[in-house]
Every structure is written in C-alpha cells, then in structure tokens.
Amino acid sequence: MSTAEFRNLAGRAGRPGAAESIEGMTLVMLPEAVSTTAPGQRAEQSKQVRRAAQDYGDLLGRLQAEDDGGEVNSPLVILLRSIAQRASVQFGLRSEEQFLSWLEATLPEGAGANLGGVSRTPADQLGDSLDELDGFLLAATEELRGVEFTGMDGARAETVLRDLWQRTFAKVTAAEEAWLERSFVKRGRAFVERLYPNQEQRKRLYQYGFTPYIGRRFELVAPQLVDELKGASEYGAWTAERRFELVVQLGERIRAEPGIGFRVRNTAGDQLLLANWRGIIGWWMQLPRAVAPSAELLRSWQRFVTENIEFKLGVAVGAAVAGAWSANAGILATPTLETWRATSGLPWVAFWFRELLRWGTLDPFVAFALSQGIARTREEAANQRGAFETWIAQEGLGRNAETLIDPQRFLAWQRSLIVQRDAAEAVRGVAAQLTTADGRRAFYEVRPIIRNDGVDWIDAAGYSVARSAYSAALLTAHPERHDYSVTSLPAAEVVRTF
DSSP: OOOHHHHHHHHHTTTTTTTTSOOOOOOOOOSSSOOOOOHHHHHHHHHHHHHHHHHHHHHHHHHHHHHSSSSSHHHHHHHHHHHHHHHHHHHHSSSSSHHHHHHOOGGGGOOSSSSOOOOOHHHHHHHHHHHHHHHHHHHHHHHHHHHHHSSOHHHHHHHHHHHHHHHHHHHHHHHTTTHHHHHHHHHHHHHIIIISOOOOHHHHHHHEEEEEEEHHHHHHHHHHHHHHHHHHTTTTGGOHHHHHHHHHHHHHHHSSSTTOOOOOOOOHHHHHHHHHHTHHHHHHHOOTTTTOOTTTHHHHHHHHHIIIIIIIIIIHHHHHHHHHHHSSSTTTOOOTTHHHHHHHHHHHHHHHHHHHHHHTOOHHHHHHHHHHSSSSSSSHHTTTTHHHOOOOOOOTOOOOOOOGGGGHHHHHHHHHHHHHHHHHHHEEEEEEEESSSSSSSSEEEEEEETTEEEEEEEETOOOOOEEEEEHHHHSSSOOGGGGEEESSSSEEEEEEOO
C-alpha cells in the first residue's frame, strides 16, 4: 500500500458526517501468531506473519520520512501569512509596524471590491482573507462572551486572543515567528474596538453563521426573506403551484448575492444548470408536471440541489428565521413548539422550510412523515395525508391553513397511531390447528401466508405447520416486520414473538 492510499484511508476516521466527533482512530490489524494446527500449513502462515509485520514497518518508515521532510502548517498561520504577503504587495507595506497599523484600520471592503464571490484578483482575495480572519475572531470573542455573560471590550479581547493563540496549533507550527501572534492579537483588538464596535451587531453577525462582511450583506436581505415568509400564512391551503412560487421568490432574493447566493463552476454545463435553477427546484420538490433530468444529467442536478438548494437557500432562509425568533426571545429562551409562532411572528411554513428543501417536497406533512420514519418514500408519505386529515376532522380541529401544517398536530396524530398500534399488539396470539406438524416439538418458527379463508403458517422450508383464522390484530398492518411461532402445548396457538 502506498502512503497516499494509507493517508486517504486513515483520513476517513473522524471525518464530519462519518463519525460522532472531530477526531478518529485508525486500527491496523496484523496477524501475530499462526492459527492453523495443520503441520503442512504452519510454515506458510509463519512466513505470512513475518511478511505482514515487515510491510507494516516499511509503511511506518515511509510515512515518517515524508513527515520529517515536509513542513506542517496551521491553516491560521497560512491565512495570516497570505494576508501579510498580499497587503505588502498591494499597499506597499514595508515594515511590521506599517502592516499592523493597516491591519487595525482596514475592513475587508477596503482591500477589494468584489468580495464573497469567485473573484481571483489579488485585491478581492485579500479582502476575502481578511473576512475569513474576522470570522474566526468573531466566533472566538462571541463564544467567550456567551459563556462569561459579560461585555467584550478591546482590552478583554486582547487578553482572550493572546491566551487562545497559546493553545492553538498555529503557535506550535510558527514558534519562531512572533509577528504572527502580534498580528492576530492586534486584529482581534481592533475588531472589537474599531471595526465592529457595536456588541449587538457582533452578536447578530455571529448568530447568522456567516463571516462578518457576508453577514452585513445578509442583513440587507434577511428582512426581505422574512417578509416573503410572513406573506405565506395560507401556505397550508395553497396549491402545489402556489407553494412553488414561494420557493422561487425566496430563491430570487438570494441567488445572486455574493457569499450567500448560488454558486457553480465556470463551465458551460454548470452555467446551464444555473440558468435552469427553477426547473431543477421544481423537479426536486415534485412540482406537478416538472421535467426530470436525463440519466446523463441526473448527478449534476443532484449536485446543484445539494450545494445550492439544500445548503445555500436553506442556510439563508434558516438564518433569517432564526434571526426573527432571536429578536423577540429572551436571553436564555429556547425554542419550543408551543411558543415558536408567537415568538418568531412567522407562520408555520417558515418552521418547515429547510425540511421541505431537505426532503424534496412542497408538503410539510410529507417532510414530517419521512423525518419520523412513518413513511419510507415521498409517495408513501403523501398517501398518508388523507389519514391525518380524517383524524383532524374527528378531533374537531378544523381545516384552516395553519392547522394543516402545524407540527403539534402532526405529533398528536403520530401519537394516536402509537396508541392504535399498542392496542393492536395487545393481541399476541390466536388459536390454530396443526396441519403437517405432529406437535412433538414445543414450538415452530413460522411465517404467515394469508389466504381468502384464513392464514397458513409455514416454516423455513416452506411446509405448512398450522392454520388459523385471519386476525388483523395479530398480523398488524405490517406482518413482515414481526416474528411468529406456533406452540403446540398445551394447545396449538400462533404467537407473535416480536
């Protein structure tokens, strides 16, 4: 195995989405002893044990040689060096003092004009790099402020960031470059004192989840998203076409915004995808009569949905909704279904919007059924809406637009299903008559074959063991999910064992 193959394999341990933490462990299993007792094979297995140990030792040696020969850099160090190098070229900075003075006074837009996009001009890349550094500083200062429940001034920021630097990988990899620490701390103090002095603004920008410059751009868009959602209070009663219009309107609000909007590669194929973004959303969200992609385009459409619809549009709307809730919530308040609408001032579609994008549906009930495992496909979930609306009518809850997509109603309906299931599962056995079995065994593991005049219970070989009357309570709506056995003593009976 090459070192590149091993690093690729080991790198999967701890990868986000593939593990429960940000760290992982790679276990290498080697044979240490001969396992066979056959004399003719012992020599060959001994050779295999020695060869495996030798190969592993050789791999470790090659990995060590590569590490000794290369420089290991912290991403923070790379970012700071990049900013310093680009700033010195663009602004003619010749000393550390000049650089630190520039660092204390310059917002990202003071370096470049086309930020948050895909610009490759040095000035724009410098501005984007500054914004990335500010995003790190914003997270560090706001996280600590939230823990300490105190304000954050320049002096406190300097102390916090100096202590933070001492704990970073950047300190280890750049121990000989003290100017990096000074740059980090200077920018951090200026970030709090001069560049973003308003504490409430810093709090809002942090809650959005974007870098500060992009967050300021987003603040101009967020009220528009909220207004669109507020106008959708009848979403639960709308047709699929009208619901789709809301998705398109929200997409239009953000699609061209730098750092927030849709982004594709600068290729002919990807540009066609961007031009057809409405058609792609219509297909993904199962708009009636939407055109599906050809087999050749399926993967590129799916990629566009993941990167731009689920992520870009979902994050933007989610941040706007979270901002609306936070604006009216108390400092220590946590969202609950009982208070969410009153606190946010938004209709239920705002609550559901990211789930709609995730599951590819315009119907919140479908998203709910899929997320709760009540249904396995969108079609199966849609077929269960009738049962929910029947339950709504039986409970006398009315059919207004908000009731039809109220998550509290969905949960109450789900609980009623559990009660029905528990009542059905209270019946766990019915009388039976043995057929080909003679009853000498105490029990037989069986599966049901439902016929017009009853149920045949067969064993694993396909032989009929017993026969019983049909019992819906015993079989339930999904007999394939249960285990059954026929007991012969004291009398023949079919029992649901799982």
